[in-house]
Amino acid sequence: MTTTELTPPRKGGGRRGRMGAGRQLHAGPVTYVVLTVFALVSLAPLVWTAIAASRTNHRLAETPPPLWFGGNLFKNLEAAWEQAGLGTAMLNSVIVAGTITVSTVLFSTLAGFAFAKLRFRFSGLLLLLTIGTMMIPPQLAVVPLYLWMSDLGWSNQLHTVILPSLVTAFGTFFMRQYLVQALPTELIEAARVDGASSLRIVWHVVFPAARPAMAVLGLLTFVFAWNDFLWPIIALNQQNPTVQVALNSLGTGYVPDQAVIMAGALLGTLPLLVAFLLFGKQIVGGIMQGAIKG
């Protein structure tokens, strides 16, 4: 099985400076041109979403398609907000993704710490189980989840969507890989000699050491939970949707106006785009720190 490895924080100049320095060549004009093309392809659909959202349904059916903004943006945003229930959806998605993120980060850090630094029976086996199950697709869980939900009368309630996603195997493995290197074992032993309880050790030693990885895992988990699709569209309906469920209703003919649909897509993506503007550097760093080892 292939494994990912998170490298501990770089110290002054660090790994990359030393190993990459001899290799890093200066980019020529061609590199910039090709990168610009990649950047345009990455951004154009998003920009065009905003353009389409500022037009009318009628205009979007005409050739050539609009290439610049029209005057209907706010009208369409308002329509999407009201017709697709995006207000409720946004609030629901914040609650769902927020709860899942806090829980995943907390429990992954605890379990990751135990796997990284404590010795206990079956730890190797349990870790292997965790890694092995990272590849199980969500489709393998939704039928039983649906039957339980129906039994309990929990359909269309937010906790139905939250509960199955409270932890991920990826999160635990991610924190384990980080803490193996970032948390000196002597530090725990010293705290123990001083008579600190397990909880105190976690609070005063483990959490401070794990903080950078916890932040990265939090961001990745939030993006993942915000965009989760399969189980929410089974468990929730248009009366109490998450953003993705509301967008799904938009796309399946709930609203026939293409400009309004684009306004909905824009609104549903906006929170994550803002998060990317604010934390883009950290998210990029986090994905790259999940650097790969065979």
Added chain:
Amino acid sequence: MKASPYAFVAPFFLLFGAFSLVPLLYTAWYSLHNVQLSALDHKTWAGLDNYENLLSSDFFWNALKNTLTIGIISTVPQLLAALALAHLLNYKLRGSTAWRVVMLTPYATSVAAATLVFTLLYSWDGGMVNWILDFFGVDPVNWRESDWGSQFAVSSIVIWRWTGYNALIYLAAMQAIPADLYESAALDGANRWQQFRHVTVPQLRPTILFTVVVSTIGATQLFGEPLLFGGVSGSKGGSEHQYQTLGLYMYDQGWIIGNLGKASAIAWSMFLILLIVAAVNLLLTRRLRKSQ
């Protein structure tokens, strides 16, 4: 102190077990039953009926074929483009972080939002893609109805969302390649392309294998893109089921047709396919280790 390691892993395993591992087994159990959406309390033993039903169903084989085709035409170009992009991002760049963030923005766009936009870009009347094709004198393509057209369109959404993400993973691995490997290759007279082929690619091999596995897992469960691309009749994957994937077929059988037992059998077929992929991966990794 003795008990605490278990206290630390317990919340994770309780939640993970209850909502991932137990359902996995229950899905297997239900796949051996007749479970209808309309009568959830009446589960009757069906043996292997659901599986036999699948094997003799044209729609199942069609979905399997579509999953495979879309998987290949979305993964191969995506990873090649990611490799090229990573190579470019590995140069010393002005504003290197900004470039990386830009390449990652599609990853922040949800499946639903991205698919809604692409569906409009690919529309027959006034769609951007056909307009651009027309500009170059190419006849318009019916991206919704044609076989390869719709499969290409669905794949392009996957490619758009994941290329930047994979590029960052390759980039991280490239930056970990020791510089002296390139120096000695240069001393041997290798040009840039030869260095890329004989130093970069072999060094990236474990990473490439990893991204292939992750992409394969993603491709096997592909669901949201074809569902929303299909619009009102989304779960059928087009009028001729031309882009109905296994994930979509499962949803259609389970929640549109209402046969949850059969849906469970489809889910387990997907799982078996992934196990085969994992076994092949393990074999390849072993062989790689040996040859090194």
